Amino acid sequence: MDSLQDEVKAALRSTDRLKLRASSDRCGISTTTKTSTAQLRRNLQQWLDDVDGLVLPPRCSAVILRRAFTTVLCSSVALVCARRDYAVISVGTLSTSILYWRKPRRGSVERQFDRLWVLLSFLYQGRSACRELGAGRLATYWALALITLGCYARARRLGAAGSLDASARWHSGIHLVGNVANAILYADPGLDAIDAWSRFPFLVAYWAVVAATYVIVVPEDAPAPKRPKRAPRRSPRLAAAMAGLAHALAPTARAPPRGPTRLVVRPRELHRCDSYVVIDKPPSLSMDGVQALYPEAKFCHQLDAATSGCLALALSRPAARRAHDAFRARNVRKTYVAIVDGVIDLDAFPARDAAPCLLEPPAPVSLPAYAFYEGEQKRVRTYGAATPPDEFLLATPWSVAKRNATLRAPFDAQAAEAAARARELHEEQRVAASLGIYRRGAELVVDVPLTDDPERFVVGVGTGKRAVSVFRVFATGHLHGKPATKVEVDLLTGRRHQIRAHLKHAGHPIFGDATYGGSTAPRLMLHARRLDLVDGVAADAGDPLELDDNAADVIRSGGVYVEESWLPRDLALALRTDALALRELFERSGVTNEAARPKLFGDEDRETLTLTKRVGGDRAARAELDRRLDVLRVALGEELGRRLSADEQYYSVHGPGAYLGLHMDERHEAFKAEGFAETSRRSVSWLVYLNEKPVGGELRSYCRESAGACGADEGNLQVGWLGAEPVFLDAYVRGADDEALYGLYIRDGARRYVSEPFGADSASWRAARGDREDLDADAFHGALGRMVDAELRSAYTSVEDRDGSRIIDVAPTLGTLVLFDSAASVHEVLPTLEGRRVAVAGWFHEACREAPDWY
Numbered sequence: 001m002d003s004l005q006d007e008v009k010a011a012l013r014s015t016d017r018l019k020l021r022a023s024s025d026r027c028g029i030s031t032t033t034k035t036s037t038a039q040l041r042r043n044l045q046q047w048l049d050d051v052d053g054l055v056l057p058p059r060c061s062a063v064i065l066r067r068a069f070t071t072v073l074c075s076s077v078a079l080v081c082a083r084r085d086y087a088v089i090s091v092g093t094l095s096t097s098i099l100y101w102r103k104p105r106r107g108s109v110e111r112q113f114d115r116l117w118v119l120l121s122f123l124y125q126g127r128s129a130c131r132e133l134g135a136g137r138l139a140t141y142w143a144l145a146l147i148t149l150g151c152y153a154r155a156r157r158l159g160a161a162g163s164l165d166a167s168a169r170w171h172s173g174i175h176l177v178g179n180v181a182n183a184i185l186y187a188d189p190g191l192d193a194i195d196a197w198s199r200f201p202f203l204v205a206y207w208a209v210v211a212a213t214y215v216i217v218v219p220e221d222a223p224a225p226k227r228p229k230r231a232p233r234r235s236p237r238l239a240a241a242m243a244g245l246a247h248a249l250a251p252t253a254r255a256p257p258r259g260p261t262r263l264v265v266r267p268r269e270l271h272r273c274d275s276y277v278v279i280d281k282p283p284s285l286s287m288d289g290v291q292a293l294y295p296e297a298k299f300c301h302q303l304d305a306a307t308s309g310c311l312a313l314a315l316s317r318p319a320a321r322r323a324h325d326a327f328r329a330r331n332v333r334k335t336y337v338a339i340v341d342g343v344i345d346l347d348a349f350p351a352r353d354a355a356p357c358l359l360e361p362p363a364p365v366s367l368p369a370y371a372f373y374e375g376e377q378k379r380v381r382t383y384g385a386a387t388p389p390d391e392f393l394l395a396t397p398w399s400v401a402k403r404n405a406t407l408r409a410p411f412d413a414q415a416a417e418a419a420a421r422a423r424e425l426h427e428e429q430r431v432a433a434s435l436g437i438y439r440r441g442a443e444l445v446v447d448v449p450l451t452d453d454p455e456r457f458v459v460g461v462g463t464g465k466r467a468v469s470v471f472r473v474f475a476t477g478h479l480h481g482k483p484a485t486k487v488e489v490d491l492l493t494g495r496r497h498q499i500r501a502h503l504k505h506a507g508h509p510i511f512g513d514a515t516y517g518g519s520t521a522p523r524l525m526l527h528a529r530r531l532d533l534v535d536g537v538a539a540d541a542g543d544p545l546e547l548d549d550n551a552a553d554v555i556r557s558g559g560v561y562v563e564e565s566w567l568p569r570d571l572a573l574a575l576r577t578d579a580l581a582l583r584e585l586f587e588r589s590g591v592t593n594e595a596a597r598p599k600l601f602g603d604e605d606r607e608t609l610t611l612t613k614r615v616g617g618d619r620a621a622r623a624e625l626d627r628r629l630d631v632l633r634v635a636l637g638e639e640l641g642r643r644l645s646a647d648e649q650y651y652s653v654h655g656p657g658a659y660l661g662l663h664m665d666e667r668h669e670a671f672k673a674e675g676f677a678e679t680s681r682r683s684v685s686w687l688v689y690l691n692e693k694p695v696g697g698e699l700r701s702y703c704r705e706s707a708g709a710c711g712a713d714e715g716n717l718q719v720g721w722l723g724a725e726p727v728f729l730d731a732y733v734r735g736a737d738d739e740a741l742y743g744l745y746i747r748d749g750a751r752r753y754v755s756e757p758f759g760a761d762s763a764s765w766r767a768a769r770g771d772r773e774d775l776d777a778d779a780f781h782g783a784l785g786r787m788v789d790a791e792l793r794s795a796y797t798s799v800e801d802r803d804g805s806r807i808i809d810v811a812p813t814l815g816t817l818v819l820f821d822s823a824a825s826v827h828e829v830l831p832t833l834e835g836r837r838v839a840v841a842g843w844f845h846e847a848c849r850e851a852p853d854w855y
């Protein structure tokens with residue numbers, strides 16, 4: 001079967017421009033329609049030169065480094081054990097390997113040098129082995145040495161054939177087997193150079209480090225644990241050293257192939273027959289990687305390295321031809337799923353039939369004030385009239401109310417807002433129409449040509465090739481705390497990057513798609529779910545992309561759960577009207593629950609009104625809100641395993657410029673001033689926003705990815721992080737005289753304490769906090785950090801530390817619900833820019849930890 005190199009060579013021999021272009025595509029060389037034939041040839045020749053000489057591509061560096069590491073250890077141990085000759089050989093061999101890697105051109109001086117060194121050291125070792133080893137050991141040594149040579153020969157052959165991943169695997173075999181052979185030589189008890197006293201530690205140390213290399217450095221190809229309880233046991237120094245070495249080794253002459261490639265992954269086969277195999281390509285397996293795994297197969301089509309899912313390979317030339325013909329004739333059906341930024345609002349796009357007339361905007365339709373008045377009457381009738389104003393409203397027809405300016409003012413305002421929104425929507429639709437984006441039933445059609453440039457594909461109306469994608473909204477929710485939509489995609493044409501570019505064009509780039517401005521995600525959230533090829537070949541790769549729309553999961557892991565339109569519009573508006581009507585009862589309010597820091601009340605502070613049964617106003621609307629909150633509280637409590645009660649609720653109004661500084665909603669009782677200790681504490685913070693128009697005033701939260709459940713553990717509150725592990729403060733560690741001491745711990749299956757127990761009066765705690773009796777947040781957390789065991793201290797950060805956190809901003813739009821853990825989330829409210837920012841918010845409480853019996 002032809003390798004990719006043979007295909008490139010054939011393309012170079014021919015004068016067919018299309019062939020040259022196709023080969024360039026397959027080699028991952030970016031081209032444009034303007035790239036000349038000569039340039040195509042030059043690029044391909046360059047590729048061939050590089051690949052011909054390239055034995056170890058940089059993407060294989062991780063695996064080889066792991067193996068090469070044994071060589072480094074081997075030489076250090078030899079040095080420690082006074083075998084300087086072997087130490088020199090080991091170091092020399094490693095640098096040879098590195099040279100070989102960096103200057104892989106055939107016939108280069110470096111290569112000759114490599115060969116010479118390896119040959120000489122091999123002869124030296126062989127000679128030593130013959131002199132120093134007994135018969136049995138000598139035979140084993142030579143057997144392993146020959147296997148090492150075999151690995152080398154095989155790595156070379158595979159490298160030359162273009163199977164670079166496989167070549168790298170065999171190369172790592174050189175290090176592995178070669179070092180075992182060396183171990184047999186070094187560990188011979190008959191060696192004079194090793195004193196009797198050093199022999200034993202030498203052996204133990206050697207095997208310990210070799211074993212540790214394979215245990216500590218978790219193999220990259222090992223299946224990742226579902227939810228790692230803690231970060232892999234990789235010493236940070238080791239990781240840093242390896243990363244540094246990998247960086248130093250990366251070839252400088254040629255950019256590494258796009259996207260990381262892992263060795264090993266043998267993809268799931270979804271379909272196999274005599275003519276085709278359809279695989280479920282994992283994300284990050286490049287086309288090169290697939291080719292190495294299926295050297296005889298021909299690609300029927302391409303997937304970007306970062307895209308996962310159905311990829312069809314033809315097992316014979318006629319089958320490949322049939323598939324290509326079918327693709328060209330658009331007889332192939334490809335369905336993708338993707339998760340995109342933001343919530344796709346189909347109404348923001350014009351219906352296809354309506355599109356042409358949108359060029360000249362007709363007058364937008366909006367509701368008159370009386371419609372809102374009647375809507376309000378209907379609402380009161382539904383919820384029941386609880387107050388005199390409600391009864392008055394029911395008894396007063398619009399024909400009377402419209403004559404009273406004060407009465408009709410709020411309804412006029414609503415009508416004006418609705419008209420503004422209608423105009424805005426119309427404008428959005430008009431813009432979308434000119435961008436070639438239409439709604440067709442429940443589908444969004446993007447019919448915009450794509451022009452390619454060397455870096456990325458840009459849409460260009462009137463230029464490029466026609467490209468049509470059809471998107472269906474599957475689900476809306478959140479991903480990493482950000483609003484997200486899951487879409488299903490049908491491709492009517494198959495241009496490169498079509499889905500990614502079209503979604504970006506529609507204003508909803510794909511999560512994880514840095515090239516097209518998508519939000520960060522661990523992978524590109526694009527998956528080729530289904531493929532209906534020719535000859536009845538069909539495959540379904542399932543759907544691995546999930547929105548994280550489970551509120552309990554988001555709260556538990558320290559995120560911010562956001563649900564737009566949680567509250568129906570009319571109820572949200574009723575609450576807004578209620579809050580504004582109760583304005584005289586509001587009071588200035590800055591950050592609460594801070595024991596020592598002075599509250600900074602000023603003109604720019606927000607105003608709040610604590611809602612109790614005694615507060616008048618629109619009780620019916622608030623009762624309806626409570627009913628919905630109760631349903632939420634019970635469901636959340638069950639999923640979180642917390643017994644939640646509804647204890648606090650308030651309205652807040654922020655005028656222009658008002659903001660709320662950075663704070664936590666709940667802190668450990670050890671930090672609270674006298675009198676703050678209660679029987680219950682804030683557990684889940686909830687907010688519902690009541691702003692129809694944009695007002696600024698985003699809620700900004702600083703979140704960390706948490707490996708375990710955060711916030712609290714067995715009633716002990718979280719006070720910090722050790723990497724991704726929440727750290728809890730236990731205030732009831734039993735001292736020798738039954739006194740309650742403090743202790744910091746992480747949850748590692750069982751509790752693992754990461755500090756010595758310390759008492760309020762212990763010398764260590766006094767030393768950590770200095771002379772101060774009342775500590776502010778920074779001093780308290782600083783002192784706590786100093787109590788963490790010395791070797792872990794550098795990895796500790798306070799729960800209130802924002803470094804390394806992810807920022808999540810939530811716009812306070814009408815009806816949006818926000819939930820987060822009160823003890824784990826650091827947040828602030830940005831200044832309101834215009835109008836009034838109105839919210840109703842509160843906390844679900846849970847009981848504080850009770851003192852133990854012995855206390």
Ligand SMILES: O=C(O)CCC(=O)C(=O)O
Pocket residue numbers: 652660665687698699827828829839841
């Ligand atoms: O109004 C908001 O968005 C947040 C309010 C808040 O953080 C609080 O009251 O603790």
Ligand SMILES: [Fe+2]
Pocket residue numbers: 663664665685827
């Ligand atoms: Fe807060």
